[in-house]
Amino acid sequence: MSRILTGAGAEFRIALRNRWVVIAVATMAVFAMVLSAAGSAPTGVLGSDPLSVTVASLTSLAVYLVPLLALLMSFDAVAGEVERGTLSLVLTYPVSRLEILLGKFVAHLAILALALTVGYAIAAGAALYADPRATAGLPALWRLLWTSELLGAAFVAIGYALSAWARRPGAAAGLVIGLWLVVIVLYDLGLLAVIVADDGGFFTTQVFPWLLIGNPADAFRLYNLAASEATAAAAGIAGAANTIPAPQALASIVFWPLAGLGLATLAFRKVTP
């Protein structure tokens, strides 16, 4: 445990010096502020409390931003050490490869938690300032916070796996951007296209829900929107939320960080410095 924390401490310090902590926190803060300003308009029309509306907007934002931040923080983890030549020395120390990965994981999750907390706190503050009734939305915000952290954890871990697999930082950077594009952007579009073609057939009723839940980003969106009373505030894919029970979406959100770490450990084992 102390070896994991030692690694985490060094990794956090490096992220601080490389401005990664500042970049992550500032990104979340800026986007939360923009959404709060834009989201305050429709409150009266919907009749929901303003914070629940903000949470719905933040969910749509987090689906894109959290995986991106997570992948950008993690792609260098193994490949960077291989390229700098720092890996061969640390591997001769009495520390396991899993402990090395977990040290980085703890540090990156701490940075992510910091960025999410600052961003979401700004959003909550803005909503509460505008309307004291917004306290009704606090449970939804809390749920968004910890599910965002789990979503980030999944992509940090997957980023490690790609980093170990690629072995060169340039290749790893390309892979994580490609992954983000496919899993976050193209995946939903692809599903949508198949649904339209299928026209309510076997795929739509039997396969589609599982494909949706298998993607951690979609599971995250479903879980937050299904559990939120502001589902109506978010259009589109949330309609599918009705067919998938929340516990299964949650299981997917919890499963992916662990699966990602498993893949990362397997890939890291094959790296010879």
Add this chain to the structure above:
Amino acid sequence: MTSLLLSKVTKTFGETRALDAVGFSVAPGERVALLGHNGAGKSTLMKIILGLIEADSGTVEVVGAAPGSNAARRQVAYLPENVAFHPALTGREQIRYYLRLRGEPARLADELLARVGLGDAANRRIGTYSKGMRQRVGLAQAMIGQPRLLVLDEPTSGLDPVSRRDFYAMLDGLAEAGAAILLSSHALTEVEARTDRIVILSGGVMVANDSLAALRRSAALPIQMQITTRAGAADDVAARLQGVRRNGTMVNLTCLPGDKLGRLGQVTALGALIEDVEVLPPSLEDIYSHFSHRRVS
């Protein structure tokens, strides 16, 4: 218990045989130099000893444990060739990190850095260090704890002559405390008198494993004698000794080590014709190239 035991270690990369049945041992307190050209297999052998890569066949025993096992890693220190650290960390932070990984108190960092002459630079980021300074950080981390075996890959590259001397003095201290030391180098001149034994690898084959004095004997390379004669007597002396006249007062002789005293006797018998005799043993480069070009069939 020997600190390091290698037997018939073989490793191939594709078509290339990087190591071919290499076997030797290092006892506690013994300093062994591993010499060879680039690509002779030095770094590969070290990585096998450290468990970073696996040998295809043969046995390796590191302080009584398997290479790369936790028991072995706890007792072995390593200094990689061209050691690198994260440029964003300071020297002190980096050493504190390595101390903690070995379960040693982090407060020892300043003392270690002072020992390698980096006391004043401890607070600066490693990104601002020179190559020699990074090498010293590498030495500092290799001294953490009481390693039973130190594996040092070209430890003095990038160090100036004074730092080299300091470094070998530190090694002596570690060896006196019972640590076994295996260090690699390109040059025999550097490890002369600094190590107890010399292992020479050539194309993955171990071509020598002995003390420098014994290597010198077994190489049996010819000895050069430079004779300074009385003015004008060079031709006479060259004729009497069957030597080669170099100029008006210099004659060169070549002989095998066993004939050295006999030849010296012949020289002194010439009495007043001789002004001075200089005996030049084969240079370390000669011995090294003798062994590194000899291939075991």
